[in-house]
Amino acid sequence: MGYSIGQVSKKTGLTTHTLRYYEKEGLLPFVKKSGSGLRVFTDVDLGWLSMIECLKESGMPLKGIKQYIDWYQEGDSTLGKRLDMFKKQKENLEAEMQKLQKHLARINYKIKLYEKAVKIGSFEKAQADAELTRIRKELF
Amino acid sequence: MGYSIGQVSKKTGLTTHTLRYYEKEGLLPFVKKSGSGLRVFTDVDLGWLSMIECLKESGMPLKGIKQYIDWYQEGDSTLGKRLDMFKKQKENLEAEMQKLQKHLARINYKIKLYEKAVKIGSFEKAQADAELTRIRKELF
DNA sequence: AAACATTTTAGAGATAACTCTAAGTCGAAA
DNA sequence: TTTCGACTTAGAGTTATCTCTAAAATGTTT
Secondary structure, X not given: OOEOHHHHHHHHOOOHHHHHHHHHOOOOOOOEEOOOOOEEEOHHHHHHHXXXXXXXXXXXXXHHHHHHHHHHHHOHHHHHHHHHHHHHHXXXXXXXXXXXXXXXXXXXXXXXXXXXXXXXXXXXXXXXXXXHHHHHHXXX | OOEOHHHHHHHHOOOHHHHHHHHHOOOOOOXXXXXXXXXXXXXXXXXXXXXXXXXXXXXXXXXHHHHHHHHHXXXXXXXXXXXXXXXXXXXXXXXXXXXXXHHHHHHHHHHHHXXXXXXXXXXXXXXXXXXXXXXXXXXX
16 A cells, blocks of 8 residues: 555656655655665655645745654654644735735736726726726725 | 935835846836936836736746736737736636635644644644544545 | 945855756566 | 666756845945
């Protein structure tokens, strides 16, 4: 019930290079090797890779993720540190999402503006449009 | 009615190094120079810097932003391309935000788990808790 | 005018996160 | 048993985005 590095690559979308790189960086200390030196991934390992993806895409650098994994390996004495880390990550992520929300509103305005501009063939004239001027004022 | 690079650095939070780098990369073609060669930023330039920040934080690489600025400089013949770019960026951003939403749910679960774990002093036992097991099942 | 802060350029260096290469080993299929 | 694709390691190379340095010019303050 184990997977080769190639199989894990297909499952996760990470290249075999990246998986080895993650291991070298200390992110996969739990992955075992077969007698002849081949990596053998388990479903538990896939779970860890999924958590790594979650934290990475949430904006945590690989070093931060490694720290978390190191704490996990240390056992229950680091429970508080791990809790703090997740709380901080939640703060970061919520702040990030609010920022993205604002950026999205701005991009939506740009889409309206350019739809009008394309329709009338002029950026200048589209910008002078009453409704777009109203939205723009609302936005800033 | 103009700002020095240092003033713009304070206003935007970007270092003077970064501002010069952006210019070198073609992101600030509208910034003028004084007779003696000093950069003079205007409020219009600050507006562009704000748009650059918006696109960058929305996940667009500097090259993509440069492309947009180049199109802008080309005039109304590129209106369609710019509209497409913003539409695509909207798609990307909405997909990104949905992903972050999922990651946030997972992190919230982890916070609950670790709060319980800290309380009882054991990760294993916290994981076995009925409510946490329920939430975990909901999550995957 | 002297002193000192700010800006200029070209180019080198740093950092994170991959990405690839080479030379060899392993394992499944014909 | 040969063949061939997948795997191994160590280490070099790449990309994006800064970040810094040095030496000279400019701007500001006293």
